Amino acid sequence: MTDVPIRVLVVDDSAFARKVLRQVLSAAAGITVVDTARDGLDALEKIAALSPDVVTLDLVMPGLDGLGVLKALAGAASPRVVVVSSAGEESELAVAALQAGAVELVHKPTALATDRLYELGAELVAKVRTAAGARVRTAPEPRPAEKPMASPQTELARRLVVVGTSTGGPAALTKLLLSLPADFPAPLALALHIPAGYTEALARRLDTYSPLEVLEAADGLALRPGRAVLARAGMHLRVERDGEQARVRLSRAPLQAPHHPSVDVLFESAAAGWGSDVVGVVLTGMGEDGLAGARAIRRAGGRVLTESPESCVVYGMPRAVAEAGLSDDRAPLDEMAALIERYVR
Numbered sequence: 001m002t003d004v005p006i007r008v009l010v011v012d013d014s015a016f017a018r019k020v021l022r023q024v025l026s027a028a029a030g031i032t033v034v035d036t037a038r039d040g041l042d043a044l045e046k047i048a049a050l051s052p053d054v055v056t057l058d059l060v061m062p063g064l065d066g067l068g069v070l071k072a073l074a075g076a077a078s079p080r081v082v083v084v085s086s087a088g089e090e091s092e093l094a095v096a097a098l099q100a101g102a103v104e105l106v107h108k109p110t111a112l113a114t115d116r117l118y119e120l121g122a123e124l125v126a127k128v129r130t131a132a133g134a135r136v137r138t139a140p141e142p143r144p145a146e147k148p149m150a151s152p153q154t155e156l157a158r159r160l161v162v163v164g165t166s167t168g169g170p171a172a173l174t175k176l177l178l179s180l181p182a183d184f185p186a187p188l189a190l191a192l193h194i195p196a197g198y199t200e201a202l203a204r205r206l207d208t209y210s211p212l213e214v215l216e217a218a219d220g221l222a223l224r225p226g227r228a229v230l231a232r233a234g235m236h237l238r239v240e241r242d243g244e245q246a247r248v249r250l251s252r253a254p255l256q257a258p259h260h261p262s263v264d265v266l267f268e269s270a271a272a273g274w275g276s277d278v279v280g281v282v283l284t285g286m287g288e289d290g291l292a293g294a295r296a297i298r299r300a301g302g303r304v305l306t307e308s309p310e311s312c313v314v315y316g317m318p319r320a321v322a323e324a325g326l327s328d329d330r331a332p333l334d335e336m337a338a339l340i341e342r343y344v345r
Contacts, residue, residue, distance in 0.1 A: 040064025087197025098170035164263030166285025168313025179337030182211035196234035231261035267293020276301030285317035
């Protein structure tokens with residue numbers, strides 16, 4: 001931790017939420033709350049005047065909402081944004097915010113006028129610290145993709161691509177899945193660290209924009225070329241093959257895993273089922289989830305690709321794999337789809 005404090009602006013239309021978030025953050029070492037803002041326009045004025053390092057951003061506000069603030073801030077010099085959002089009706093907005101460049105997402109209780117808001121403390125502080133050291137990455141608003149005519153899929157999923165990501169992951173997955181063609185010859189299974197309640201909305205939005213079919217994982221869902229399956233937050237995603245069938249399985253075990261879903265769990269199951277026909281991809285993210293899984297894929301004869309440091313929001317997960325000597329190749333995010341195709345085809 002440096003001696004220079006992280007300067008934070010708290011944005012929320014609830015006076016109670018502003019008070020609690022300010023108290024929680026001000027009590028943390030190395031963080032200073034420079035001010036609070038009650039709505040989007042107030043936030044933009046204070047960002048221009050105070051130049052905070054990080055903004056905690058509510059999404060549903062009168063006038064200019066949180067997504068409007070993010071779009072107005074687009075640019076390399078803008079502060080890092082941590083979205084503080086409720087699941088349910090706000091899930092779609094929260095996912096759009098993450099795809100637009102918000103670095104982190106903190107799920108807040110629906111009933112704000114209770115002390116439950118204080119329970120966010122440790123998670124909020126940790127994500128503000130992560131955001132402060134993250135790279136700002138903005139992306140243009142994606143447009144709906146033209147889907148090919150539906151046809152029966154009988155091809156065995158001989159090859160498989162498994163992808164793991166964390167901080168910056170929703171935007172990274174958006175870029176990747178928009179760049180792969182509709183005739184991509186292998187299924188994809190995706191594990192992302194994100195709070196429960198948001199993956200259904202993310203899969204739905206990705207399906208709208210990607211030439212591929214994108215679905216949130218359901219137990220027993222078939223894997224097939226042209227389909228990407230996104231792990232359900234709060235559950236581990238495993239892949240298995242049985243003769244001519246390839247499917248996904250959901251479970252909570254192992255409970256002791258630090259992340260649900262775990263990239264390691266996904267990668268290890270892929271290595272066991274596909275061996276040398278699996279390609280593991282580790283994108284932007286904090287920590288080392290995926291390291292053990294990458295080792296399992298390489299041991300089985302498969303390949304592992306990592307995102308280059310220059311395009312990562314946080315160069316943590318790819319770094320762990322690369323520094324362990326487990327990365328066969330790497331590419332910045334803009335070139336990752338082409339690299340994956342080269343290894344798969």
